[in-house]
Amino acid sequence: MAENNKGNKKKKPMIPSTPPRPTMQLWMLAVLILLIFGLTYLNKSSASVETTQQDFEEMLLSNDVSKLTIVNGNLVEVYLKEEALQNDKYKAELESRGSFTVGQGPQYHFKIISAESFKEDLEKLQENIPKDQRVGYTLDTRTGFADFFLQWGFLILLLFGFWFLMRRVTAGGAGGQIFNIGKSKAALFDAENKVKITFKDVAGLEEAKEEVQEIVEFLKNPSKFTILGGKIPKGALLVGPPGTGKTLLAKAVAGEADVPFFSLSGSDFVEMFVGVGAARVRDLFKQAKAKAPCIIFIDEIDAIGRHRSRGQIQGGNDERENTLNSLLVEMDGFATDSGVIILAATNRPDTLDSALLRPGRFDRQISIDKPDINGRTEIFNVHLKPLTLAPDVDAKKLAAQTPGFAGAEIANVCNEAALIAARRNKKAVDQQDFNDAVDRVIGGLEKKNKIISPEEKKIVAYHEAGHAIAGWFLEHADPLVKVSIVPRGVAALGYAQYLPKEQFLYTTEQLIDEMCMALGGRAAEEIVFGKISTGALSDLERITKMAYSIVTMYGMNSKIGNVSFYDSKQSDMTFNKPYSEATAETIDNEVRNIIEAAYQRTKDLLMAKRHELEIVSQELLQKEILFQNDLERLVGKRPFDTLTTYQAHTAGTDRSETKSDLEQKHPLEHGLPTHKEQENGTPLTEEEAAARQDNSVNSRTA
Numbered sequence: 001m002a003e004n005n006k007g008n009k010k011k012k013p014m015i016p017s018t019p020p021r022p023t024m025q026l027w028m029l030a031v032l033i034l035l036i037f038g039l040t041y042l043n044k045s046s047a048s049v050e051t052t053q054q055d056f057e058e059m060l061l062s063n064d065v066s067k068l069t070i071v072n073g074n075l076v077e078v079y080l081k082e083e084a085l086q087n088d089k090y091k092a093e094l095e096s097r098g099s100f101t102v103g104q105g106p107q108y109h110f111k112i113i114s115a116e117s118f119k120e121d122l123e124k125l126q127e128n129i130p131k132d133q134r135v136g137y138t139l140d141t142r143t144g145f146a147d148f149f150l151q152w153g154f155l156i157l158l159l160f161g162f163w164f165l166m167r168r169v170t171a172g173g174a175g176g177q178i179f180n181i182g183k184s185k186a187a188l189f190d191a192e193n194k195v196k197i198t199f200k201d202v203a204g205l206e207e208a209k210e211e212v213q214e215i216v217e218f219l220k221n222p223s224k225f226t227i228l229g230g231k232i233p234k235g236a237l238l239v240g241p242p243g244t245g246k247t248l249l250a251k252a253v254a255g256e257a258d259v260p261f262f263s264l265s266g267s268d269f270v271e272m273f274v275g276v277g278a279a280r281v282r283d284l285f286k287q288a289k290a291k292a293p294c295i296i297f298i299d300e301i302d303a304i305g306r307h308r309s310r311g312q313i314q315g316g317n318d319e320r321e322n323t324l325n326s327l328l329v330e331m332d333g334f335a336t337d338s339g340v341i342i343l344a345a346t347n348r349p350d351t352l353d354s355a356l357l358r359p360g361r362f363d364r365q366i367s368i369d370k371p372d373i374n375g376r377t378e379i380f381n382v383h384l385k386p387l388t389l390a391p392d393v394d395a396k397k398l399a400a401q402t403p404g405f406a407g408a409e410i411a412n413v414c415n416e417a418a419l420i421a422a423r424r425n426k427k428a429v430d431q432q433d434f435n436d437a438v439d440r441v442i443g444g445l446e447k448k449n450k451i452i453s454p455e456e457k458k459i460v461a462y463h464e465a466g467h468a469i470a471g472w473f474l475e476h477a478d479p480l481v482k483v484s485i486v487p488r489g490v491a492a493l494g495y496a497q498y499l500p501k502e503q504f505l506y507t508t509e510q511l512i513d514e515m516c517m518a519l520g521g522r523a524a525e526e527i528v529f530g531k532i533s534t535g536a537l538s539d540l541e542r543i544t545k546m547a548y549s550i551v552t553m554y555g556m557n558s559k560i561g562n563v564s565f566y567d568s569k570q571s572d573m574t575f576n577k578p579y580s581e582a583t584a585e586t587i588d589n590e591v592r593n594i595i596e597a598a599y600q601r602t603k604d605l606l607m608a609k610r611h612e613l614e615i616v617s618q619e620l621l622q623k624e625i626l627f628q629n630d631l632e633r634l635v636g637k638r639p640f641d642t643l644t645t646y647q648a649h650t651a652g653t654d655r656s657e658t659k660s661d662l663e664q665k666h667p668l669e670h671g672l673p674t675h676k677e678q679e680n681g682t683p684l685t686e687e688e689a690a691a692r693q694d695n696s697v698n699s700r701t702a
């Protein structure tokens with residue numbers, strides 16, 4: 001689906017400054033003109049009639065010749081006197097040959113072997129004529145077409161070769177034009193080609209719509225905002241998995257505000273030639289400023305926005321970095337009141353260079369998630385509208401049939417169903433057509449390993465409910481925000497989101513409670529299904545780190561004592577251990593003991609709350625997302641609740657233990673800014689915090 005989309009996006013109309021590939025015709029024309037010139041030149045030199053040296057001598061002796069030109073030392077051109085031209089002897093011959101009637105040009109020419117010998121002959125012939133009456137000659141060097149070609153042809157061929165090469169290299173681009181290589185490839189929707197999409201066409205995504213509403217207001221009336229000194233963001237980042245409507249929402253903003261919309265993909269900037277990306281960025285902003293107020297939409301900004309390499313030996317991709325730098329410069333360079341708003345989309349915000357996310361650039365992140373069952377119903381309603389439907393088709397039912405589908409996939413289902421119905425010669429699209437369409441789309445997704453089976457969904461539901469219940473009944477665990485089994489991204493099948501307390505010191509009890517909460521998923525799986533799955537990978541990774549920190553960093557273990565092996569100057573503790581083999585063994589044992597004890601405690605708790613676990617899991621299977629108040633309704637108020645307004649963090653279920661999963665963090669982990677650790681009141685730099693987070697118990701994401 002996402003792929004289909006991209007295909008469509010390429011077909012957008014091009015900006016007028018990049019006309020559709022006239023280069024080929026231009027070159028053909030140039031060659032033709034060259035040929036014509038060459039031929040006329042050839043023609044001109046042979047416009048006179050060829051004669052012999054004997055005939056010439058006769059002409060000379062009859063006193064009919066007025067002057068001579070020796071061309072390139074091998075050809076003599078003969079000019080006759082006016083009165084001689086009236087002579088029938090010449091007139092008839094010249095006219096029959098279609099040569100000049102009278103006048104300027106030479107009438108005859110003949111070849112000679114060398115200019116020197118001809119000059120001698122000429123002198124001899126005119127020996128008896130007085131010097132002032134003799135026929136003179138001028139010397140001339142001329143290039144004929146053949147010479148011309150020999151001299152220049154090679155160069156022309158070379159040019160052609162180069163041109164073809166360039167076409168190859170830039171093929172796939174906007175016709176691969178040499179001259180437009182530095183021009184932006186943005187598709188433009190303006191006056192003649194307006195964006196007609198409005199918020200009506202974007203189903204669900206209410207929060208996101210609310211967030212962009214401000215941008216719409218601003219674009220509609222920029223001065224209203226700037227007069228009051230209000231600060232309008234220059235850019236917003238739309239973050240979410242493919243096909244969830246990021247492009248659609250950006251277009252809707254343009255449609256609502258009725259402003260021009262420049263659309264392009266991050267990869268459009270990148271070309272193998274140095275400086276091209278930067279030139280394209282500048283060109284894009286120049287065009288945008290001319291059309292302000294307007295929106296620039298950059299899809300897949302990660303293509304240019306990845307972290308710049310920091311003094312690495314290889315230096316990374318310089319061209320991409322140049323492009324990114326010029327984007328940063330352009331974004332800094334225009335004032336907020338210039339009326340250009342940049343929206344960008346990505347599904348990997350974690351890979352973006354932090355410079356892009358600084359204030360004054362993409363300082364807003366709008367997260368666009370896969371829809372839950374209600375969202376899917378709304379999206380179905382949008383895409384069912386243009387179809388002729390049989391009465392048995394129901395958007396709600398369809399939404400229930402399509403867990404994990406993004407908007408693009410739903411659009412695809414509706415389209416497929418219509419095609420299937422047409423093939424079956426039906427008057428209306430009915431439920432059976434939709435069933436088959438859903439199967440077909442799932443088939444496509446299954447190939448991409450993107451769809452979960454009902455059994456898996458059940459496991460995920462119990463796993464997440466386990467996290468939720470454990471957290472609910474553990475005193476020191478963070479309060480729950482929501483728990484979801486709507487898959488996010490590639491790796492996470494579900495997640496639970498919590499409000500972490502704003503605190504910098506943790507007691508052992510708190511750490512143990514957090515570990516139990518993280519183990520709630522696996523414990524629930526074991527209790528309910530009698531077996532465990534690989535879905536707890538990131539949970540286990542997290543608690544293992546926590547347990548090691550308890551023992552080796554915070555001196556919280558009685559066997560090891562008040563010792564910390566943590567070295568603030570060394571982020572990787574696995575090498576050069578400052579302890580003996582015996583201590584290493586004790587550490588390993590203690591870590592295992594801590595985890596086992598926590599696991600047993602969690603299992604006991606969930607066993608005691610088996611009924612609550614069941615209710616929450618069932619509700620989760622039906623509704624896919626449950627919020628704090630849903631849990632209150634289902635299992636009663638949380639015994640030790642304190643109201644907190646801190647930022648959320650998450651615990652999730654992993655799909656399986658594949659390599660990519662191991663490498664991939666939980667989606668929310670990069671979606672949300674992470675809680676930073678603070679020591680002695682000195683704030684950590686971003687890098688420090690990131691490095692610390694890996695080893696710290698205070699890591700706030702699960």
Ligand SMILES: Nc1ncnc2c1ncn2[C@@H]1O[C@H](COP(=O)(O)OP(=O)(O)OP(=O)(O)O)[C@@H](O)[C@H]1O
Nearest residue numbers: 002202203242243244245246247248379407408411
């Ligand atoms: N919320 C929605 N409401 C209605 N239609 C939607 C919604 N989300 C997606 N769609 C449908 O899916 C299509 C593709 O969505 P869009 O291109 O905006 O996704 P995207 O998030 O930009 O994906 P990508 O990351 O692949 O670019 C839309 O043209 C629309 O038909």
Ligand SMILES: [Zn+2]
Nearest residue numbers: 521539652653
């Ligand atoms: Zn989990």
